[in-house]
Amino acid sequence: MSQPYDQIKNIVVIGAGVIGLTTAIKIQEKGGYSVTILAETLPTDPKTIKYTSHWAGAHHVSSTATGDPRQQKLEKETFDIMWEMSAPGSEAEHCFLRAPQTEYYVSGQGNPDLSFSPEFRRLDPSAFAHVPDAISAVSFSTVNINTPVYLPYLLARFLGRGGRVVRASIQHISQVLEGGVEIFVTGARSGERPIDAVIVCAGLGARILGGVEDQAVYPARGQTVLLNAPWIEGGRSLVIGSASGTYIIPRRGGTVIVGGTREADDWYPAPRVETTVDILERGLALYPELAPPAVRSKRKPTAEDLRQLVVEEGCGHRPARKGGIRLETEWVSAPGSQEYKIPVIHNYGHGGYGFQTSWGSAAVVIELLEAALVEQLGV
Numbered sequence: 001m002s003q004p005y006d007q008i009k010n011i012v013v014i015g016a017g018v019i020g021l022t023t024a025i026k027i028q029e030k031g032g033y034s035v036t037i038l039a040e041t042l043p044t045d046p047k048t049i050k051y052t053s054h055w056a057g058a059h060h061v062s063s064t065a066t067g068d069p070r071q072q073k074l075e076k077e078t079f080d081i082m083w084e085m086s087a088p089g090s091e092a093e094h095c096f097l098r099a100p101q102t103e104y105y106v107s108g109q110g111n112p113d114l115s116f117s118p119e120f121r122r123l124d125p126s127a128f129a130h131v132p133d134a135i136s137a138v139s140f141s142t143v144n145i146n147t148p149v150y151l152p153y154l155l156a157r158f159l160g161r162g163g164r165v166v167r168a169s170i171q172h173i174s175q176v177l178e179g180g181v182e183i184f185v186t187g188a189r190s191g192e193r194p195i196d197a198v199i200v201c202a203g204l205g206a207r208i209l210g211g212v213e214d215q216a217v218y219p220a221r222g223q224t225v226l227l228n229a230p231w232i233e234g235g236r237s238l239v240i241g242s243a244s245g246t247y248i249i250p251r252r253g254g255t256v257i258v259g260g261t262r263e264a265d266d267w268y269p270a271p272r273v274e275t276t277v278d279i280l281e282r283g284l285a286l287y288p289e290l291a292p293p294a295v296r297s298k299r300k301p302t303a304e305d306l307r308q309l310v311v312e313e314g315c316g317h318r319p320a321r322k323g324g325i326r327l328e329t330e331w332v333s334a335p336g337s338q339e340y341k342i343p344v345i346h347n348y349g350h351g352g353y354g355f356q357t358s359w360g361s362a363a364v365v366i367e368l369l370e371a372a373l374v375e376q377l378g379v
Contacts, residue, residue, distance in 0.1 A: 020201035026362035043151035055316030074360030172210030178335035203319035219317035221266035230254030258283035321349025343372035
């Protein structure tokens with residue numbers, strides 16, 4: 001049964017990356033909420049350095065380098081949902097590729113908790129003896145995400161269920177708290193219902209967004225190369241501590257992401273030629289089958305053989321944060337009132353783990369939101 005209009009809570013989500021979209025959907029589908037996304041850039045826009053989510057690989061693997069039990073819980077919850085979303089015949093199946101994955105670990109990264117993954121097993125040393133410096137390895141099945149397809153799917157899902165999206169450049173959260181959504185539509189306050197809560201999913205923007213200005217947020221630049229290699233059916237990663245290492249991620253449709261880099265505080269907005277060369281060389285070393293079968297049948301392939309397969313080179317600024325993901329409620333005084341406070345819930349700082357923690361993080365936001373609204377009523 002639907003709730004009376006005056007009982008429906010008015011929620012604003014700032015940001016339309018994978019975290020903002022997923023959070024908005026989670027709140028919306030909980031019921032009892034009217035949700036609006038405010039964002040400057042949307043997933044249907046042309047690719048830009050301002051919108052990081054487009055440039056992600058992405059696949060669901062363990063963040064063993066963090067050793068954070070909370071983050072691992074978020075990942076497990078997200079995997080369960082994405083595995084269901086990727087099921088044959090589901091409405092989101094086209095966004096995913098279920099594929100075998102092999103992870104090779106260097107520098108003591110040999111004990112990840114991936115037991116929740118289908119077909120998980122630890123490999124014998126003979127299975128990774130050919131990988132330099134690898135001390136252990138595991139294999140399992142996972143979901144690979146075609147991000148330029150998945151993000152518009154999330155947006156369409158949100159809009160199709162009655163969500164609202166307003167393009168806006170927000171300088172300070174007080175603009176939302178005082179002016180609501182309509183201040184960005186008409187330029188003036190209107191008779192809209194007051195905002196009950198604001199969810200900040202601003203990613204790297206949390207560093208400069210007024211009222212947040214979190215200086216613990218910083219860019220972790222990543223560069224990748226997209227190849228057309230439909231003969232690749234499984235993924236591989238060489239995991240080197242907190243560094244990005246090398247990864248190969250096949251997508252539905254025959255393209256393959258090869259990466260990558262993780263460069264803290266690097267703001268450079270375009271692919272570097274020398275980095276592309278390095279990525280192709282590392283990718284080929286880890287996965288010689290990237291080269292066309294016709295080449296491999298005649299001779300040992302080189303990175304130059306991959307050049308003819310390049311579809312796109314890209315880079316993005318992962319929204320990393322010292323101290324990890326910020327998931328908490330902050331009470332902010334409503335403009336013009338020192339007594340009435342509005343909950344501002346923060347959900348940002350996911351670094352390179354946004355896709356694989358997205359649904360788990362959104363579930364935490366729901367818990368924080370409902371607790372805050374109860375506290376607001378003094379119940």
